[in-house]
Each structure stands twice: as C-alpha cells, then as structure tokens.
Amino acid sequence: xxxxxxxxxxxxxxxxxxxxxxxxxxxxxxxxxxxxxxxxxxxxxxxxxxxxxxxxxxxxxxxxxxxxxxxxxxxxxxxxxxxxxxxxxxxxxxxxxxxxxxxxxxxxxxxxxxxxxxxxxxxxxxxxxxxxxxxxxxxxxxxxxxxxxxxxxxxxxxxxxxxxxxxxxxxxxxxxxxxxxxxxxxxxxxxxxxxxxxxxxxxxxxxxxxxxxxxxxxxxxxxxxxxxxxxxxxxxxxxxxxxxxxxxxxxxxxxxxxxxxxxxxxxxxxxxxxxxxxxxxxxxxxxxxxxxxxxxxxxxxxxxxxxxxxxxxxxxxxxxxxxxxxxxxxxxxxxxxxxxxxxxxxxxxxxxxxxxxxxxxxxxxxxxxxxxxxxxxxxxxxxxxxxxxxxxxxx
Amino acid sequence: xxxxxxxxxxxxxxxxxxxxxxxxxxxxxxxxxxxxxxxxxxxxxxxxxxxxxxxxxxxxxxxxxxxxxxxxxxxxxxxxxxxxxxxxxxxxxxxxxxxxxxxxxxxxxxxxxxxxxxxxxxxxxxxxxxxxxxxxxxxxxxxxxxxxxxxxxxxxxxxxxxxxxxxxxxxxxxxxxxxxxxxxxxxxxxxxxxxxxxxxxxxxxxxxxxxxxxxxxxxxxxxxxxxxxxxxxxxxxxxxxxxxxxxxxxxxxxxxxxxxxxxxxxxxxxxxxxxxxxxxxxxxxxxxxxxxxxxxxxxxxxxxxxxxxxxxxxxxxxxxxxxxxxxxxxxxxxxxxxxxxxxxxxxxxxxxxxxxxxxxxxxxxxxxxxxxxxxxxxxxxxxxxxxxxxxxxxx
Numbered sequence: 001x002x003x004x005x006x007x008x009x010x011x012x013x014x015x016x017x018x019x020x021x022x023x024x025x026x027x028x029x030x031x032x033x034x035x036x037x038x039x040x041x042x043x044x045x046x047x048x049x050x051x052x053x054x055x056x057x058x059x060x061x062x063x064x065x066x067x068x069x070x071x072x073x074x075x076x077x078x079x080x081x082x083x084x085x086x087x088x089x090x091x092x093x094x095x096x097x098x099x100x101x102x103x104x105x106x107x108x109x110x111x112x113x114x115x116x117x118x119x120x121x122x123x124x125x126x127x128x129x130x131x132x133x134x135x136x137x138x139x140x141x142x143x144x145x146x147x148x149x150x151x152x153x154x155x156x157x158x159x160x161x162x163x164x165x166x167x168x169x170x171x172x173x174x175x176x177x178x179x180x181x182x183x184x185x186x187x188x189x190x191x192x193x194x195x196x197x198x199x200x201x202x203x204x205x206x207x208x209x210x211x212x213x214x215x216x217x218x219x220x221x222x223x224x225x226x227x228x229x230x231x232x233x234x235x236x237x238x239x240x241x242x243x244x245x246x247x248x249x250x251x252x253x254x255x256x257x258x259x260x261x262x263x264x265x266x267x268x269x270x271x272x273x274x275x276x277x278x279x280x281x282x283x284x285x286x287x288x289x290x291x292x293x294x295x296x297x298x299x300x301x302x303x304x305x306x307x308x309x310x311x312x313x314x315x316x317x318x319x320x321x322x323x324x325x326x327x328x329x330x331x332x333x334x335x336x337x338x339x340x341x342x343x344x345x346x347x348x349x350x351x352x353x354x355x356x357x358x359x360x361x362x363x364x365x366x367x368x369x370x371x372x373x374x375x376x377x378x379x380x381x382x383x384x385x386x387x388x389x390x391x392x393x394x395x
Numbered sequence: 396x397x398x399x400x401x402x403x404x405x406x407x408x409x410x411x412x413x414x415x416x417x418x419x420x421x422x423x424x425x426x427x428x429x430x431x432x433x434x435x436x437x438x439x440x441x442x443x444x445x446x447x448x449x450x451x452x453x454x455x456x457x458x459x460x461x462x463x464x465x466x467x468x469x470x471x472x473x474x475x476x477x478x479x480x481x482x483x484x485x486x487x488x489x490x491x492x493x494x495x496x497x498x499x500x501x502x503x504x505x506x507x508x509x510x511x512x513x514x515x516x517x518x519x520x521x522x523x524x525x526x527x528x529x530x531x532x533x534x535x536x537x538x539x540x541x542x543x544x545x546x547x548x549x550x551x552x553x554x555x556x557x558x559x560x561x562x563x564x565x566x567x568x569x570x571x572x573x574x575x576x577x578x579x580x581x582x583x584x585x586x587x588x589x590x591x592x593x594x595x596x597x598x599x600x601x602x603x604x605x606x607x608x609x610x611x612x613x614x615x616x617x618x619x620x621x622x623x624x625x626x627x628x629x630x631x632x633x634x635x636x637x638x639x640x641x642x643x644x645x646x647x648x649x650x651x652x653x654x655x656x657x658x659x660x661x662x663x664x665x666x667x668x669x670x671x672x673x674x675x676x677x678x679x680x681x682x683x684x685x686x687x688x689x690x691x692x693x694x695x696x697x698x699x700x701x702x703x704x705x706x707x708x709x710x711x712x713x714x715x716x717x718x719x720x721x722x723x724x725x726x727x728x729x730x731x732x733x734x735x736x737x738x739x740x741x742x743x744x745x746x747x748x749x750x751x752x753x754x755x756x757x758x759x760x761x762x763x764x765x766x767x768x769x770x771x772x773x774x775x776x777x778x779x780x781x782x783x784x785x786x787x788x789x790x
Binding site for chain 2: 368
C-alpha cells in the first residue's frame with residue numbers, strides 16, 4: 001500500500017456505528033437495523049457498494065480494539081493490543097513507546113490473603129481516585145510509577161523506565177477463593193520488571209491494608225504499545241478522528257490520526273467534521289450509543305440510536321465526500337446483550353463504486369451486495385481506490 | 396482457539412453426509428439433493444445459516460481424510476495424513492505415535508521380476524487374510540512387524556520400534572511393466588528403517604514365491620500419525636463419534652474423539668446419539684451411503700440414500716441440540732462416479748445463527764446463504780460461537 005498510495009485532494013469519511021449489527025427480535029423477526037426508520041442510510045445504500053464484513057474471522061467475536069484496527073487496515077491478530085494498553089488508551093493517557101501498561105482492579109482479600117471480591121464491592125470512582133492518588137507516589141528504583149483511576153474499581157498502572165519488558169503474567173487469578181499470584185516473568189529479560197511490579201503490589205498492599213473493601217490490587221494484561229506503522233506512513237493520508245469516547249480517541253492516536261474534539265453527540269461530531277473538513281483528507285467518526293444500548297439488551301433503545309444517527313446524516317451528506325464508508329466494528333445484538341461474532345453491514349459510496357442492487361442498510365440486504373461477505377482489512381484499499389488515491393499495481 | 400474456548404453445557408451435533416454434493420442429472424437438470432424428497436433437511440435450512448464449503452480449495456478434490464480434517468477445523472494441507480496411516484485407521488488399528496504404517500498390495504511379477512498385475516488378479520479377502528498370516532510372523536531385528544489384511548489385494552504393514560522414520564520412498568512404481576523399486580531413505584535418519592522395510596519385502600517375496608498370482612508385495616505411503624492437537628485440547632470439548640465405517644472412527648480417534656458404537660444404520664446411529672447425549676458435548680455423526688451410491692454412479696440410489704437420511708432426522712431434531720450442523724466432506728456426483736472438487740452444501744442451526752433466506756438444502760440454494768462460499772476450516776469456530784463457547788478476542 002505504501003508504494004501504491006498517492007496524495008490527492010479527495011476526502012474519505014469513515015463512519016463507524018459501534019456494534020451496529022444485530023439479530024432478529026423474536027417478536028417481529030426483524031433486526032435493530034431492519035426495525036429502524038432510516039431513510040438516509042437506505043438512500044446511501046442505494047448509491048453504494050454494499051457487503052458484510054468479518055472483523056477477525058467467522059465465529060470470532062471482536063473486542064473494540066481489534067475490531068477498529070481491522071477496519072483501519074491492520075491485521076488484528078498480528079497487531080493484538082494488550083489489556084493494559086487498551087485501559088491506558090481509554091483514559092486518554094499518552095503512552096510512550098516503551099511504557100508498560102497494566103489493568104488494575106481494587107479488590108478485597110480476607111485475613112488469609114484470599115480474594116473475596118475481585119471488584120472491592122465496586123467502589124465509587126471518587127474513592128478510586130483517592131486511592132490512586134495515594135498509590136501514585138509509590139517510588140521504586142528503576143521505574144517511574146503512574147497509577148491512574150479509570151472507573152469504579154478499575155485503574156491503570158504505567159511503568160516507565162529503561163529496559164522494561166511487558167512479558168509478565170497476571171497477578172489476577174480471575175476468580176475469588178484464591179490468593180493473588182506473584183507476577184512472574186515470562187521471559188528472562190522481564191525478570192527486573194517482574195520485581196518492580198511485585199514491589200509495587202507489595203507497597204500498594206501495605207498502603208491499602210486499613211481500607212474496608214479495597215485492601216488489595218490485582219494486575220493483568222501487562223503490555224506495551226504495538227509497534228504499528230501509521231496511517232500517514234501507509235497511505236500518505238492526513239487523518240483525523242472525531243470520537244466522543246477516550247478509548248477510540250486513543251486507538252486513533254495509536255495509528256497516527258490527529259484527534260479532534262468529539263463533543264457530546266453525533267451533532268457535535270458532524271459540526272466538527274464540517275469545521276475541520278478542509279484540513280484533513282481522512283476522517284474517522286465514531287458513533288457509540290448503538291453499542292451501549294445493545295450491551296444494555298435494550299432493543300428499542302438501539303433502534304432509536306440508529307434513528308438518531310440517521311437523522312443527523314444530512315449534515316454529513318451535504319459535504320459530499322468523494323468516499324463515504326459506513327460500517328461497524330462488530331455486532332452487538334440486543335438479544336445477546338454483548339458483542340457478537342456476526343458479520344456487520346458495510347457500504348461505500350463514491351462516484352466510482354459500481355453500485356449493486358442493495359436498497360437497504362441491513363444485515364440481510366447487504367449480504368447480496370457487491371462485496372458479499374469479506375474481511376474488514378480490505379476496506380482501506382477499497383477506500384483508497386475509490387478516492388482515486390492508488391496507483392496501478394505492476395506494469 | 397485454545398485461548399478463547401470455554402466449557403459450557405451446550406451441545407454441538409455435526410452430521411456429515413459423505414459425498415452429499417452432486418451435479419445435475421442430464422435428464423432432469425436436478426442434482427441428487429434437488430431430486431430427493433427431504434422435508435426435514437429443507438425445514439432445517441429455513442431455520443439455519445447456510446452456505447457452500449470448500450474443503451481444501453476451489454478445484455481440489457478432497458480425499459475422505461483431508462475432507463473430514465477440514466470440517467474438524469484442521470488445515471488439511473498442514474495436517475496431511477499419509478496413505479499408510481489412512482489404511483491403518485481404516486482397519487481400526489490403533490496406531491501408536493511412533494508406528495510407521497504403509498499401504499501394501501499383493502501383486503504378480505513374472506520370471507524377470509517385472510510386475511504384470513499390480514493387484515494380483517484381485518485375490519479374495521480370505522486369500523489375503525491367509526497370506527497376511529504367513530507374513531505377519533516375519534521377524535527382523537529392530538522392529539516389530541504387523542501385517543494386517545484389508546480387502547482383496549490390500550493390506551497394511553506396521554513397523555514398530557525405536558528410532559524408526561517414515562521418510563521412505565514407495566517400492567510401488569504404480570504401473571505394470573516395471574520391477575518393484577528398492578525402498579529408498581528420503582533422509583539420512585531413515586536409512587535403518589529403509590533397510591528393515593527392504594528386508595521385509597525380501598522375506599515376503601521368498602514366502603510368496605510359489606503363489607500363482609500373489610507372488611510379490613508393493614509398498615507405498617510410509618507414514619506416521621501426524622502430531623495433531625486434539626479437539627479436547629483445542630476447544631475444551633468432550634467429543635464423541637458415531638460412525639459405521641472404521642476409517643471415520645479412526646480419524647475421529649486421531650483428533651481425540653471418543654468412538655461410540657455406530658451400529659449398522661443411521662437409525663442405530665441416532666439411537667446411540669440419544670443414548671449418550673448427556674455424556675458428551677460434541678457429536679460427530681457420519682452417514683456413508685450417499686458417497687457409496689455416488690461412487691457407484693447410481694443417481695437414483697444416491698437420491699434414496701438422502702431420503703433415508705431425511706426420514707431418520709426427526710429423532711435427531713427432537714433432541715434440539717444448541718448447535719446442529721449438516722454438511723458433507725466432499726461432493727460425489729453420481730454422474731462422475733467419484734469424489735469431486737465441487738463445494739458442498741452447509742447449514743448451521745442455532746438460536747443465535749442469524750438465518751438467511753435459504754429454504755432448501757441444495758447446492759444452488761445454499762450459495763445464497765449467509766455464509767456464501769467459505770472454507771470448511773471456519774466451521775468449528777462458527778460452531779463454538781453459536782454454542783456460546785467462545786470468549787471475545789481482544790479488549
């Protein structure tokens with residue numbers, strides 16, 4: 001792609017509707033997309049090349065990070081992002097290339113050191129913030145320590161220093177009734193980092209010993225930012241992200257996007273798209289509430305989220321980008337109330353897209369589209385081609 | 396898969412209709428599946444996610460072993476199983492990990508040692524058994540020797556001992572008018588095994604010299620059981636196989652399935668499914684006669700075999716497994732009277748499968764299914780996902 005990509009003034013807008021794919025409501029036989037009034041999405045479908053994407057592989061349910069990486073053109077198995085890094089991205093923490101990040105839980109242990117609650121009774125975020133402040137000034141030779149609150153019982157630990165390694169096992173046994181494990185080095189060169197991490201846990205334990213519930217920490221997902229070629233490097237694009245949730249801003253930053261203000265709603269996001277439209281040539285817009293309502297198991301609310309998005313689209317359409325792509329990072333059927341493995345509707349509208357006969361943006365309709373069912377990593381080359389930003393391969 | 400798989404009480408039933416795919420009868424324009432009355436298969440199709448599978452790759456005709464391995468989730472090219480091992484599996488011989496197996500033919504040579512009949516006039520199986528008994532007590536330093544009759548002129552040779560290697564060329568030149576070849580070591584470490592194998596051939600030749608037709612042996616396909624991760628290891632399943640033919644039982648055993656009694660017919664097989672239903676969470680049921688009738692070139696008999704199977708299905712359906720998959724290991728069009736490369740109808744029924752518009756279990760109808768045309772190795776992840784036995788990938 002690096003060799004074939006070229007700079008041109010054309011614009012690519014990628015709208016990711018988080019968790020948009022669904023399953024039929026048992027009462028009506030219609031999915032969330034099929035149930036929603038969505039004249040704009042349907043009109044776009046009629047002018048688009050449609051299909052259904054597999055983010056990772058058939059049957060595999062994507063987490064949000066690998067789902068987005070696949071859409072951005074990265075092999076999500078090769079560039080698997082650790083739990084700790086995802087946590088740090090989610091709090092807008094700017095990870096340096098060598099930082100080691102881990103996900104932490106405040107938890108409860110009894111007198112024998114056995115875990116009785118892995119979430120310390122889901123302490124409040126305020127309490128969490130107070131506890132993190134007390135742990136943040138733990139000092140250990142060989143690493144700077146950052147302890148940053150996330151939400152309720154969750155925090156992120158960042159270790160910064162020379163020669164650290166992320167090859168560490170978890171201390172979190174992932175079940176109650178056991179003691180936290182010692183953090184083991186998975187490779188010899190991680191030995192010193194393991195010592196630092198265990199020293200952190202030991203000091204944290206001392207400082208927390210008088211807490212009624214949050215009297216211990218559990219660590220997991222030690223990881224480092226993957227060494228990932230950026231979108232500007234790969235595609236000669238100048239990309240920007242407009243997302244309301246920190247985790248998606250963090251992912252966008254990781255692949256070299258400029259992160260613009262997301263505001264509070266899709267209206268704000270599209271206003272910002274208009275405002276910065278001439279400063280970039282690739283925009284990633286992330287719409288969250290479809291996934292959130294799906295995870296809640298609230299079918300009707302997910303339908304309404306789709307309708308809310310559809311209502312906002314004319315503002316985007318009036319910009320008439322050379323390439324508009326609308327898809328999702330995974331399915332979140334309200335009937336399952338979680339991410340799922342089902343493939344996700346996709347459409348790409350451009351002057352050159354060769355449309356198909358699809359007249360509706362839905363799971364069933366998109367299956368008959370010109371792309372059929374295909375891997376999400378193929379989206380970026382398609383976007384580039386339809387924006388006339390790719391040279392021919394070979395003579 | 397190992398990392399994502401989890402144990403749950405849900406049941407997966409995989410019914411393989413051997414050679415089920417076909418080609419149109421020139422008189423009617425309908426395939427075997429399209430010609431059969433099969434109300435149960437069609438009803439299942441309406442509630443299923445359908446598609447067409449390629450077992451190995453488009454254009455490649457699968458043998459029975461690689462066809463099944465692909466359905467079981469193994470890359471059939473990586474885990475290619477040697478001819479000798481297939482022969483040993485086919486006689487229910489329990490191969491130890493280091494056993495070397497080869498396929499043998501009794502053949503006829505003339506006074507000059509030139510092969511005049513590669514099958515020794517297709518001697519009877521009784522004669523074969525008698526000859527094998529006389530060869531079975533050949534003793535050679537460094538290996539135990541087992542000579543086991545198969546059928547007509549075919550037998551299996553098993554060498555058991557320390558430090559043996561399967562890297563041996565065939566002695567069978569695969570045509571008449573030539574002499575049997577000396578068995579060559581393909582790697583230096585196979586030198587001693589080559590000597591043992593040649594010594595076996597030499598002693599066999601002496602013992603057979605007065606036989607009117609079966610006066611020599613031809614050896615090919617020296618091979619060892621592949622080192623293959625089992626289904627319990629990969630998927631944390633407790634799998635069982637219900638098959639009437641030894642070769643399929645052998646394959647099932649190879650991938651870690653418990654082999655249950657197959658009985659004589661699909662009725663017996665489904666009775667056994669019912670009997671053992673609560674003892675396992677994965678069942679492989681193998682239906683053979685569609686392939687046998689296809690190989691016979693008997694279109695009408697293959698149609699009847701499909702109807703026989705369809706008639707038996709209500710007993711299976713009444714168990715209502717969480718995931719039911721029905722497909723085949725290759726096509727065997729009666730018009731070709733052999734295995735073929737054509738993709739094979741597939742359907743998966745589950746509460747969470749996201750159905751498509753397919754209303755018939757046939758080659759044409761399944762092409763428009765939600766899976767489209769896809770590689771068979773993707774079946775197992777799909778089965779696991781639909782049984783809610785897979786965790787999400789990545790955070």
